[in-house]
Amino acid sequence: MFEYLVPRQPDAIIALMQQCKADTNPDKIDLGVGVYKDDAGGTTILRAVKAAEQQLWNTETTKSYVGIRGNDDFRHSMLDLILGGDAGKISTDLMDRIASAQAAGGSGALRLGAELIKSAAPDATVWVSTPTWANHIPLISSAGLKMGKYPYYNRETLGVDFEDMVAHLSAKAKAGDVVLVHGCCHNPSGADLSPAQWDQLADFFVEKDLLPYVDLAYFGLGRGMSEDSYGLRKLVEICPEVMIAASCSKNFALYKERVGLIAVVCQDTDTAVIARSQLGSIQRKIISMPPDHGAKLVADILGDQKLRAMWVDELTEMRERMRDLRKQLSEALNVQGGETIAAAVKDQNGMFSTLPLSVDQARKLRSDFSIYMTDSGRINIAGANNRNIPRLAEAILSVL
Numbered sequence: 075m076f077e078y079l080v081p082r083q084p085d086a087i088i089a090l091m092q093q094c095k096a097d098t099n100p101d102k103i104d105l106g107v108g109v110y111k112d113d114a115g116g117t118t119i120l121r122a123v124k125a126a127e128q129q130l131w132n133t134e135t136t137k138s139y140v141g142i143r144g145n146d147d148f149r150h151s152m153l154d155l156i157l158g159g160d161a162g163k164i165s166t167d168l169m170d171r172i173a174s175a176q177a178a179g180g181s182g183a184l185r186l187g188a189e190l191i192k193s194a195a196p197d198a199t200v201w202v203s204t205p206t207w208a209n210h211i212p213l214i215s216s217a218g219l220k221m222g223k224y225p226y227y228n229r230e231t232l233g234v235d236f237e238d239m240v241a242h243l244s245a246k247a248k249a250g251d252v253v254l255v256h257g258c259c260h261n262p263s264g265a266d267l268s269p270a271q272w273d274q275l276a277d278f279f280v281e282k283d284l285l286p287y288v289d290l291a292y293f294g295l296g297r298g299m300s301e302d303s304y305g306l307r308k309l310v311e312i313c314p315e316v317m318i319a320a321s322c323s324k325n326f327a328l329y330k331e332r333v334g335l336i337a338v339v340c341q342d343t344d345t346a347v348i349a350r351s352q353l354g355s356i357q358r359k360i361i362s363m364p365p366d367h368g369a370k371l372v373a374d375i376l377g378d379q380k381l382r383a384m385w386v387d388e389l390t391e392m393r394e395r396m397r398d399l400r401k402q403l404s405e406a407l408n409v410q411g412g413e414t415i416a417a418a419v420k421d422q423n424g425m426f427s428t429l430p431l432s433v434d435q436a437r438k439l440r441s442d443f444s445i446y447m448t449d450s451g452r453i454n455i456a457g458a459n460n461r462n463i464p465r466l467a468e469a470i471l472s473v474l
């Protein structure tokens with residue numbers, strides 16, 4: 075049977091990782107894959123996670139299944155975290171309107187959500203930004219949904235084309251369609267909507283009867299927890315229905331544990347009861363019980379004052395390190411010809427920025443300088459450090 079299969083190209087980012095790994099230049103700079111790196115280039119386990127793991131090791135008595143929608147404490151504490159704003163808690167009324175399920179990472183959450191859309195509205199089109207995370211279209215379209223693209227990042231101004239985005243959706247999307255938006259730290263551009271634009275977008279979605287699907291993969295790594303959830307909270311306040319795919323891969327550094335959450339804010343509690351049963355049934359058909367370990371750690375961290383404070387400190391440290399690197403790179407690029415990039419790199423949020431480089435320029439940085447970024451010019455700022463930023467800026471300016 076398998077002799078008829080045709081080989082598939084590995085994902086471009088995986089090929090880039092392999093190429094960087096094989097480069098023996100001790101001064102190579104890896105700005106490729108979307109994993110946070112500390113100053114020494116490591117992706118270490120957070121202290122809060124280690125402490126929660128230690129506690130779990132001492133107290134866990136069974137590895138029996140937890141439940142089809144995962145750990146209740148995880149789901150509820152995550153919803154309080156991402157929707158609760160400064161209060162850190164949502165109302166019982168809102169909680170009752172939400173159907174949620176633990177998922178295998180943000181990717182698993184996106185896919186569960188796509189399957190739910192397919193069950194509820196098989197003819198809906200899911201609109202994604204141009205550009206967007208490379209896996210959005212494969213993940214969502216493989217649930218059998220139609221996909222559309224809306225303009226978002228302007229590679230000349232290095233900002234968001236908000237008016238074009240709204241005009242395009244207004245002209246092309248039909249009532250009942252789904253619009254995937256990045257809650258913060260847009261991947262790959264780092265260019266986020268302003269609070270005023272989120273306000274406008276929420277009204278637009280209601281007016282056009284469009285359903286927002288918020289991908290929240292970098293919560294806490296942009297400007298701060300409250301700032302990073304502003305758009306999501308605004309949508310939940312204004313729109314009758316909202317979908318959320320949240321990941322704990324980056325902000326808890328739990329990448330390989332695969333921790334994510336799909337949450338669907340419904341119009342009323344009766345609909346939420348039905349949506350919960352649907353999410354459970356979809357999960358059952360795909361993976362049955364979700365993995366528990368990472369989600370239990372998140373629940374334990376968020377539910378314990380000491381561990382939570384430790385995690386908030388570590389999250390702040392990661393965020394501030396990236397803000398500082400952005401500032402340093404911006405200063406180094408702020409010379410004739412580099413001003414637009416310098417301003418954008420400083421203002422953008424999270425791990426990524428997309429530099430206005432051609433494929434040839436990105437490849438030249440790889441071949442001549444051992445600086446690794448995707449062909450599209452996306453850099454992971456956390457891959458830089460204060461020792462290599464002067465060389466990085468010089469190399470970028472030299473290929474421009």
Ligand SMILES: Cc1ncc(COP(=O)(O)O)c(C=O)c1O
Binds near residue numbers: 256
């Ligand atoms: C925008 C975006 N969404 C979702 C994900 C999924 O993350 P994971 O499945 O590793 O939790 C990523 C990962 O890079 C991402 O960048």
